[in-house]
Structure formats: structure tokens, C-alpha cells
Amino acid sequence: MDAVKEIRSRTVVLSNDDIDTDQIIPARFLTTTTKQGLGKNLFADWRYEKDGRERAEFALNRPENRGAAVLVAGSNFGCGSSREHAPWALLDFGIRAVVSTAIADIFRSNSLKNGLIPVIVDAASHRWLLDNPGAEVRVDLESSTLEMNGKRVAFPIDRFSRYCLMNGLDQLGFLLEQEAAIRRYEQAHA
Amino acid sequence: MQSLFEKIWGKHVVAPETDDTPAVLYVDLHLLHEVTTPQAFDLLRAKGLPVRRTDRCLATLDHSTPTVPVKTLKDLELVSEPSAAKQVRQMEKNCKDFGIELRGFASRDRGIVHVMGPELGATQPGATIVCGDSHTSTHGAFGALAFGIGTTEVGHVLATQCLLQRKPKTLAINVGGRLPADVTAKDLILKIIGTIGVDGGTGYVIEYRGGAVSALSMEERMTVCNMSIEAGARAGMVAPDDTTYQYMAGRPLAPQGAKWDAAVAHWRTLPSDTGAKFDKEVDIDVASLRPMITFGTNPGMVMSIDDTVPEGNDTAFRKALAYMQIESGKPLLGLPVDVVFIGSCTNGRLSDIREAARILRGRRVAERVRLLVVPGSADVKRQAEAEGLDEVVRAAGGEWREPGCSMCIGMNGDTVPSGKLSVSTSNRNFEGRQGKGARTVLVSPLTAAAAAVRGHITDPRELVG
Numbered sequence A: 001m002d003a004v005k006e007i008r009s010r011t012v013v014l015s016n017d018d019i020d021t022d023q024i025i026p027a028r029f030l031t032t033t034t035k036q037g038l039g040k041n042l043f044a045d046w047r048y049e050k051d052g053r054e055r056a057e058f059a060l061n062r063p064e065n066r067g068a069a070v071l072v073a074g075s076n077f078g079c080g081s082s083r084e085h086a087p088w089a090l091l092d093f094g095i096r097a098v099v100s101t102a103i104a105d106i107f108r109s110n111s112l113k114n115g116l117i118p119v120i121v122d123a124a125s126h127r128w129l130l131d132n133p134g135a136e137v138r139v140d141l142e143s144s145t146l147e148m149n150g151k152r153v154a155f156p157i158d159r160f161s162r163y164c165l166m167n168g169l170d171q172l173g174f175l176l177e178q179e180a181a182i183r184r185y186e187q188a189h190a
Numbered sequence B: 001m002q003s004l005f006e007k008i009w010g011k012h013v014v015a016p017e018t019d020d021t022p023a024v025l026y027v028d029l030h031l032l033h034e035v036t037t038p039q040a041f042d043l044l045r046a047k048g049l050p051v052r053r054t055d056r057c058l059a060t061l062d063h064s065t066p067t068v069p070v071k072t073l074k075d076l077e078l079v080s081e082p083s084a085a086k087q088v089r090q091m092e093k094n095c096k097d098f099g100i101e102l103r104g105f106a107s108r109d110r111g112i113v114h115v116m117g118p119e120l121g122a123t124q125p126g127a128t129i130v131c132g133d134s135h136t137s138t139h140g141a142f143g144a145l146a147f148g149i150g151t152t153e154v155g156h157v158l159a160t161q162c163l164l165q166r167k168p169k170t171l172a173i174n175v176g177g178r179l180p181a182d183v184t185a186k187d188l189i190l191k192i193i194g195t196i197g198v199d200g201g202t203g204y205v206i207e208y209r210g211g212a213v214s215a216l217s218m219e220e221r222m223t224v225c226n227m228s229i230e231a232g233a234r235a236g237m238v239a240p241d242d243t244t245y246q247y248m249a250g251r252p253l254a255p256q257g258a259k260w261d262a263a264v265a266h267w268r269t270l271p272s273d274t275g276a277k278f279d280k281e282v283d284i285d286v287a288s289l290r291p292m293i294t295f296g297t298n299p300g301m302v303m304s305i306d307d308t309v310p311e312g313n314d315t316a317f318r319k320a321l322a323y324m325q326i327e328s329g330k331p332l333l334g335l336p337v338d339v340v341f342i343g344s345c346t347n348g349r350l351s352d353i354r355e356a357a358r359i360l361r362g363r364r365v366a367e368r369v370r371l372l373v374v375p376g377s378a379d380v381k382r383q384a385e386a387e388g389l390d391e392v393v394r395a396a397g398g399e400w401r402e403p404g405c406s407m408c409i410g411m412n413g414d415t416v417p418s419g420k421l422s423v424s425t426s427n428r429n430f431e432g433r434q435g436k437g438a439r440t441v442l443v444s445p446l447t448a449a450a451a452a453v454r455g456h457i458t459d460p461r462e463l464v465g
């Protein structure tokens, strides 16, 4: 995983609440055995017409949104299935942070393990972002803030995940270092 | 004074959480299926790591498997999408390479992972149970701490038998009253989701408590805990009691003999202490609950079957109703249906098929309706067939299939055509969940069977004796 310290980008907005992981990546694309190449199927049923052409009006397809790396979404983003294919697809497409008032637990945990930053903000900041699609923002991990509309809004992120993200470390390394404690636990509970 | 959750959490901490690091939590049972594990096994291969505790893995094939009979792998290639067949073969290879027993096509045990675990007695009170699957919450019905994880975490557990976790908050849902006749556990959990909302449980572990919950059978408790994730909660649990122990006794992977007695003695210490504190509590009374049905594109958009569809003016609500081709202010009763699916880890157990059979027996499925009944496991299938329930389904004009996830997720062949209305006993009515463009309403097995025979949405209480 590459280290990530900050993301500067325009935003792209999907304002619906409760966008579930079946929308982010429909189940029929889950028969893959790798992580790569899922970006083309991101939001497949919203993004494409029946004949496979892109739907011009869908936010991610609009020319002004191409290349935007920060997705602003309605509340409870990523609910539903635990499929890690959802953050894999977002990252493969080029999204590197998701901003909302609430982000579902499993999706949030999966995102942190792949370098996709979940940014939870207050309702007023969220409202402003929804109303100003294409705004220039900056996600800063060191200070755990989102710079938007000329101010800095703090977002919660646990220190451990932040450390791993900023240093490009996967969390397995930390777990493997717990070997002695794990062995003690297993002996005590055999 | 501790809650059930706190007792289990406390017993599984290998290293406590600090400001800087999450807790290291030991996992007693790791359930595995073909969809969310291939990339985890790849990680182990890339790092040259073995699976630490193959004896704590329980693996099966359920999502990408066809529900037409498959005897050999050669047949699999004939009936499957190539990518689905490849995924199944990859699972067989991964289990073989890493020394994990796979309950695959040849196994008498094969089934949806959340049906199979309890059935084998692998799901036990007080245990920590994880799976790369959000409906792992099902196993909480036994008083276990069971939750879904992502594929990266599947790799963590395979390699270390541990997970990094921050301690979640606790939510007590106190369910008072008694469920009226022919109102089911499915109706109860739909009511709960409708009450607290699809994000009402985010960040929490739910404990379902109260007289109406204690009165439920194990299969009913599993239906309730199963859909905790539909309220945003990763885990839902019910305190173990005699109902739990009676269900478990004698199951192949449950403790036997003296070990059983010791285990039960320990399990009896697990229920939340009187006065245990929860971070949040919600009270719900079910004495006047009616059968429930969803009308939108998430499980929180739900109402009593004889209500009219509510009004809502935000865009998501309007978009959902437009997708469903359903209008505010109108009833759902009488709405023509195209497909009825009875199955899934929510309602694919023996008692669910028995319930459906109460309505199907001696009746015919309506002219233009396709009824698909998919047992949750090979064991459910055998038991149902021993009772002649397969014949009841066939005589009614329904299809009786091999076990698997089937039309709950539409990953191998069983899908609802675009635009068609499906009445389903599964757990998700998201856009396209049962097939691209499919419109899904979620109900109990009784309500599903009633829709199948009438050809339109029907209050099942009109058809049960």
C-alpha cells in the first residue's frame, strides 16, 4: 500500500443517503479472484445504459468530474454487504476519499485497510459540500482535517489507522508481531 | 455488572486497546466461503504465511454455486458462468493448498455458511465468530459475538487467528409483548429495522432482549440476528438459554459428554447481569404487530402489509419508489407479483420451509408466478424431503432446488429479470440485488407463500387455517 498524507482534489457528489455496496459494485462482478480492474464496474447499474454506453447525466460520467478523487456522498454510505470489492472498485476508479455524515462500519474498516480515507463531517459542512459540487478540498491526514470553503473541519480517525496510512504499512505486520501474546493466549485457553 | 457482549469481549482480548492501537481480539471460529477469500489466500501466498489454525476454519461453497444438481466438477463447468466456476475451483485449491477441510459439493454438510455453522454445532455461545460476510451476525442467536469482516481481515485471521478491533458500543433492544399468531420473527426484525433505521445500529453491537425474544426458537432467533446488519449493526446477539442448549445438544461439532456439561455450566454464566449498562436502549412492543413488507430499496423502508405506502419527499425516497414502480398513498395488497423466492440465510431453514408449506399444501402457484424454494443447506434439504415438503412445493408448481444463496444475491444463474417484482424471504431489497433491474419486496416465508398462490401481495393470515 502506498503511503498517503494528503489528497487535494475537486469533489464529485452523489447526494443519496444509504448508498449500499451492492450499488457500488453489483454482486455479478464478485466472481473475480483478484482485486484489480474493478473500477470499470464501479456503480455499474447507475453509470451505464443497457447497451453499455455511459449515462451522460450520472455524476461520475460528467466531464467536469473526471479525475475527481474525493467523493461526497449522502449519509450511511457503504451500508450492506461486507464486500471489500467496494473500496477496491472506488480506488481502482480513482476515488481516494469518501466524505459523508455517516459511513457504514464494515465499509469504513475495509476502506482504511486499502488507503481509501473515510471522512466523517458535521451536517453543516456536509450540506455545504452537497450544495457545492466540484469544490476544491484538501484532506490532510496528519491533522485529520478536511480543508473546505476556506476553513478546516476535523474528522475522526483512529491513530493506528492513520499511522498505517501515512506510512504505507499494512496492519498485518502489527498483528504478526503479537505472536508471543497470541501463543500465550492459546496456551491459557487450550 | 457486565453485558453478554462485554463478557465475551473481555475473554477474547489477547492485547488490550490503547490510545495508539486497537485491541487484538482472538477469533474462535472463522467461516470461509468462495467469494470473499481468494484475495486473502493470495496475501498469504505472497507473504509465505501458513494458515495458523486450520482447526478453527469452517469452509464451504454457497454464493457462486448453481442450485441445479451438481455431482462433479465437470458438470459445474456446464451449468455455471465461467467466472463463477473458476471461483469455486479456486476455493477448492486454496483449501487444499492450505490444509483446510472444505465442505464442498461432495459433502453432506454443504450449505449457506450461516445455516451450516449452527447446524453442525460449530456455532457456540460465548465464542467469537467472524466471516467475510456481513450476515455473520446470524450466529449471535447463540449468544456468540459474531460479525462480518472484509477480505483483508480474512487474511489477518487466517494468518494470526486474531483481529484488530476497537470496542464497539452496546445497544439493548427490549422486545416486549408476545408475537401474535402467524406473525413471525421476520416481521419482528423488519419492524425493528423500520423503527431504528438502516443506520440505527451503526457502531453498536445489539442485544435483543425481553419476553418476545426468549420465546423464539433458535431458528427464529437466527432470523432476527441475521438482519442486524440491515440496521447497521455488525453484530446482534441473544442470551443463551435452555432453548439454545436443547438445539445444540448432540450436534457433531458441539462438545460431548462431560465436556458438554462443563460447557453448559460456563454458558449459563454468559447472559447479561441484571443491571448491566448499555450505551443505548430501545423498547419495542410486538403485541399488535402485523406481517411486515418492504416497499422501497432498503430494508428500513418497511410497513405493515395492510398499510398504504407512506409519503416521503426527499430525493432518495422518491428515487426508491420510482425504481420500485410503487406509489405513495396506495396499498401493496393486490399488487401482482412475478417471482417468489423462499430461501437464504435469513429464511432458508427447515422451519421456514414448513411455514411456507402450511400455505402451499393443497394449493397451486398462480398462473404467471415463478416460485423458487431453495433450502439453506444439504441438511435442511434432506430433512424437508423426509417430511415430504419437497413434494408439497412441486405439487404446488414450485421449483425445489439444491442448497445455496441462489436468488438472494443472483451470483450464479438464479436471478429475477429486469423490471419484475420479486417477493423474497431474503434480507436485501437494494436496487438490483436479485438481478439487474429486479424489484424486491422482503417478507416472511408465510407472506411469500401467500403471494405465490394468489399471484399478488396477500395478507397470509387470510390463507392459514
Ligand code: SF4
Residues within 6 Å of the ligand: B062, B063, B112, B113, B114, B133, B135, B344, B345, B346, B404, B405, B408, B409, B426, B427
Ligand atoms: S443467503 Fe444471501 S445474505 Fe445470506 S450469505 Fe448468501 S448471499 Fe449473503
